[in-house]
Amino acid sequence: MPSNTRRKRGSAATRRRLYSPDEQYRQGKALREKCPRDSHAQWKAPHDRRETVALVLAAAKGRLPDLLPLRHGRMVRSPFTFYRGAALTMAADLATTPTSGIRVQCCGDAHLCNFGGFATPERRVIFSINDLDETLPAPWEWDLKRLAASVVHPCVVGTHDVGRVGECFYLVMEFVDGCSLRTLIGQAARLRLGSGHHHGRGLTAAGVSMAAA
DSSP states (O other), rough: OOOHHHHHHHHHHHHHOOEEEEHHHHHHHHHHSSSSSGGGGOOOOOOOOOHHHHHHHTTTTTTTTGGHOOOOOOOOOOHHHHHHHOHHHHHHHHSSOOOOSSSEOOOSSSOOOGEEEOOTTSOEEEEOOOTTTOOEEEEEEHHHHHHHTTTTTTOOOEEEEEETTTTEEEEEEEOOOSOOHHHHHHHHHOOOOOHHHHHHHTTTOOOEEEEOO
């Protein structure tokens, strides 16, 4: 490459404008007006939506054929395991949703199980994504929506709505069919741990005795 071409490209890069924090804030507010939060509240399937199984099979292209039965067998175990293996299916649905216009290098599979704690070379512990095998350029909202949709766990109760009417605050949560805590404690087996239990295993601990009332 001629040296004068390199100089021209370098000078163009140095002339690129850097926005101040206040300018970036105003730009972000303008994008929020273009794509308000309320616009994400509804989703409607398009009339030409591709069939789900067809998308799963399309995602199998280029993968090791011998491992596909294992992959599909894991996906059919539960809605969540299907969700974990259906990044392409969700991306196809999100492609019709509103975006602010900011595109990033998305993880593509940013569900909660793909996050964890890691040590950096500087010996710091960070909480970050650990799986980037579905990465692609896409709107940043896609990763956030996939992460929010992944918060499904037997110990997590979903919240459908929260708000205020006059002086009354309300919270609409998922209904979990089951017994009360009092009933559960009453049905639980009595747990008795004495010092002999620990001493017999080479441990020293104060005696503990727990029993339901």
